Amino acid sequence: MKSALITGINGQDGSYLAELLLEKGYEVYGLMRRKSVVDYGNVEHIKDKVNFIYGDMTDLVSLINAVKVSKADEVYNLAAQSFVGTSWEQPVATVEIDGVGVTNLLEAIRIVKPSARFYQASTSEMFGLVQEIPQKETTPFYPRSPYGVAKLYGHWITKNYRESYDLYACSGILFNHESERRGKEFVTRKITDAVARIKHGIQDYLELGNMDSKRDWGHSKDYVKAMWLMLQQNVADDYVIATNETRTVREFVETAFAHVDIKVKWQGSGVDEIGINEATGKIIVKINPKFFRPAEVDILIGDPAKAESKLGWEREISFSQLVERMVANDMKLVEKEMKIDQINLKEKEIAIN
Ligand code: NAP
Ligand code: F7E
Numbered sequence: 355m356k357s358a359l360i361t362g363i364n365g366q367d368g369s370y371l372a373e374l375l376l377e378k379g380y381e382v383y384g385l386m387r388r389k390s391v392v393d394y395g396n397v398e399h400i401k402d403k404v405n406f407i408y409g410d411m412t413d414l415v416s417l418i419n420a421v422k423v424s425k426a427d428e429v430y431n432l433a434a435q436s437f438v439g440t441s442w443e444q445p446v447a448t449v450e451i452d453g454v455g456v457t458n459l460l461e462a463i464r465i466v467k468p469s470a471r472f473y474q475a476s477t478s479e480m481f482g483l484v485q486e487i488p489q490k491e492t493t494p495f496y497p498r499s500p501y502g503v504a505k506l507y508g509h510w511i512t513k514n515y516r517e518s519y520d521l522y523a524c525s526g527i528l529f530n531h532e533s534e535r536r537g538k539e540f541v542t543r544k545i546t547d548a549v550a551r552i553k554h555g556i557q558d559y560l561e562l563g564n565m566d567s568k569r570d571w572g573h574s575k576d577y578v579k580a581m582w583l584m585l586q587q588n589v590a591d592d593y594v595i596a597t598n599e600t601r602t603v604r605e606f607v608e609t610a611f612a613h614v615d616i617k618v619k620w621q622g623s624g625v626d627e628i629g630i631n632e633a634t635g636k637i638i639v640k641i642n643p644k645f646f647r648p649a650e651v652d653i654l655i656g657d658p659a660k661a662e663s664k665l666g667w668e669r670e671i672s673f674s675q676l677v678e679r680m681v682a683n684d685m686k687l688v689e690k691e692m693k694i695d696q697i698n699l700k701e702k703e704i705a706i707n
Contacts, residue, residue: 356379356381358375359384359426360385361409361429364395364396364397365436366537367432367574367578369396370535370574370578371430371432371582383424383426384397384405384407386406387409388408411434417459426470427469428470428471431474431475434505435452438502439647442647453508454507459472460511472522474509474523475581476508476525477502477527478528479501479505482498483496483651484652487653489654491592495509498649502651524585525593526577526593527656528580531571533575534679542677545607545610548560549681550685554692559636560629561641562603562607562639562645563642565607567651568602568654569600569654570600573669573671576671580593580595583666594660598655599655607639609673610677610680617631618630625641
């Protein structure tokens with residue numbers, strides 16, 4: 355039985371990867387941060403099948419311990435301060451986790467088990483101010499946020515350890531991938547959550563920043579398969595994982611509302627742009643400049659040709675299916691929340707009477 359260590363196991367990708375590796379018969383170990391209230395996040399449903407090890411990417415000793423305890427054949431480094439917006443507020447923490455943290459983990463592997471195969475979660479944010487369209491493995495990097503800069507360090511140190519110590523170390527340059535398990539601060543989940551609330555009449559409108567930025571959005575479940583494939587090859591290498599399609603945030607908004615039969619009519623421009631529910635005339639989308647970023651990545655579109663030909667990777671979930679799944683999931687969650695609120699209200703009324 356193969357053993358795998360996943361850092362960031364409680365996050366979106368960590369949870370899908372853990373499911374995939376369990377299905378394949380791996381013994382799965384997950385690095386988890388100690389919290390005052392224990393919270394398994396996205397792996398709550400499989401917590402009995404995973405071996406958790408407490409640790410932190412900024413603590414080399416804990417990573418040495420994690421590699422020792424897990425005796426991992428494969429190490430997937432998914433842990434990160436992954437929200438681009440926060441990287442301007444916490445630039446030092448971001449580089450300590452997303453940059454130096456990668457060196458810590460590579461050192462732990464080099465010291466404890468150099469035969470372990472290593473996956474680094476690199477990102478399309480490294481392309482930032484894009485130098486080529488579409489972006490591929492050979493496109494020059496130009497990160498536009500402290501997150502992108504920190505991840506670029508993680509990317510190069512992975513390459514450097516591969517070349518210096520002959521470690522089997524790969525970087526997956528993954529473009530945006532979303533899911534029902536995405537954090538609500540990311541634009542896709544923020545939109546699908548708001549769509550469900552507006553549809554149910556418990557939220558009036560959605561506030562966004564730059565709706566013109568373009569992203570190449572796929573589903574996390576498809577992307578974790580690529581991570582595993584990268585560690586099953588004869589030679590370690592780096593790969594772009596993307597859909598080769600790009601859409602604006604505005605198009606994501608329109609598609610999400612369309613799944614609950616709301617047609618959005620746009621009026622105005624710049625910070626005065628609003629989205630109106632065509633059927634009711636109500637404003638359902640507004641711009642709030644607080645969501646603009648100090649520097650923006652205007653367009654991302656990746657070319658996954660190398661991954662498709664060398665790894666045999668292909669995505670199964672289309673853009674429309676991705677949005678549909680996220681909206682359907684948030685509709686269910688909001689309905690559940692509303693039912694609980696109703697029960698609580700009834701119990702309060704009974705107590706008062
Ligand atoms: P996510 O949901 O934000 O998960 C990040 C995980 O990292 C969480 O489990 C978090 O733990 C953990 N973590 C944060 N700081 C840590 C630390 N100091 N020590 C140990 N663990 C720590 O992110 P995701 O979307 O699954 O992304 C997975 C990885 O892929 C990240 O490295 C991200 O930067 C990268 N990536 C993501 C995308 C995307 O579109 N999703 C694209 C390219 C690359 P807590 O639960 O304790 O916070
Ligand atoms: O923003 C714009 C925002 O925060 C997407 C991470 O997984 O993918 C992700 O980073 C776009 C940006 O993701 C709002 O300005 C408009 O242009 O969903 P996001 P991201 O920054 O692309 C990469 C590949 C990663 O590696 C990261 O870890 O949407 N946008 N209005 C907004 N974004 C947010 N969050 N909130 C808004 O209100």
